[in-house]
Amino acid sequence: MHEMAVAENIIKVIEEKLAEQNQKGKVTKINLKIGKLTCVEPEALRLSFEVISKETPFQKASLYIDSVPITGKCKDCQKSFSLNDLEFACPFCSSFRMEIKTGKELFIESFEIE
Amino acid sequence: MKIQVLTDILKANQTIALENKKIFDKNQILVLNFMSSPGSGKTLILEKTVEKLKKDFNFAVIEGDVATSKDAERLAKYDIPVVQITTESFGGDCHLDANMVKKAMETLDLSGVQILFIENIGNLICPAGFDLGEDKKVIVLSLTEGEDKPSKYPVAFRNSDLLLINKIDLLPHLDIDLDLLMENSKKVNPELFSIKLSAKTEQGFENWLDWLVKEYRSKAQKKCTSEG
Helix, strand or coil, X not given: CHHHHHHHHHHHHHHHHHHHCCCCCCEEEXXXXXXXXXXXXXXXXXXXXXXXXXXXXXXXXXXXXXEECEEEEECCCCCEEXXXXXXXXXXXXXXXXXXXXXXXXXXEEEEXXX | CEEEEEEECCHHHXXXXXXXXXXXXXXXXXXXXXXXXXXXXXXXHHXXXXXXXXXXXXXXXXXXXXXXXXXXXXXXXCCCCEEEEEHHHHCCCCCCCHHHHHHHHHCCCCCCCCEEEEECCCCCCHHHHCXXXXXXXXXXXXXXXXXXXXXHCHHHHHCCCEEEEECHHHHHHCCCCHHHHHHHHHHHCCCCEEEECCCCCCCCHHHHHHHHHHHHHHHHHHHHHHCC
């Protein structure tokens, strides 16, 4: 499952940031923004993270996941809307042509160390 | 202590994918990333394509599987450069990523290559999220998979440029509503171009070959135009 690759990359990005800022310490909290369109399952991500962070400075880190809903703008009627399931039809004019505004995020906002 | 990051988690993959693309573009290579479920017939499509077009184009293939080199052996029979990536050595990943392709490129002789096929691991979820440096993503769907695949795997369908519907020769033997499949595909990605074919009987195959040749010429034309 790709949640494992995502967990590995979270650790890589944070390690780079720590090196860049010349900081060390145990990571206690990681704040993530994950869009629904990425199909990254939060619980699967937490489990993958738990597995790969064992016996590393990340092993006590809690993942706080802000799940971002899918919103779009219709290219035909120009109206903006939310999509609650993965059927990409404009609720106003039923067009399938749309620009996705949010929902694709796979982002580390911040983290905390002690 | 709180540290702001504000970084894409897959930033590293994107960076390497762009580096890969720079190399491919510099060498004027058209690169296609093939994604599908296991058993869709990707490898046979690539075999037949190479067989029919190798007199006109120089091909190379990067094969991705979790284990074995069976698919690479099939393509190597056509006397073209082939590299097999087995993700076992990377931890058994269910998708190729840009770094794996970068490593494969180190052992692949790209001189003179015009078209590179990257056959991704058989998986409709994970590959869609990892750019490899390709020009186009091609999704291969076997007719036997049913009408609702596009709805079930929207990310893969939305991220692709071409849909090849394979095993069209089986249509008389299946309870599948082809119009519904096309409708479901359009709902998820209205801009996804699709071609129905059979790699086995070669029905419709010429449409795929025409598309491929057109894409190659289009890329070559863009390169000429940008160089003035």
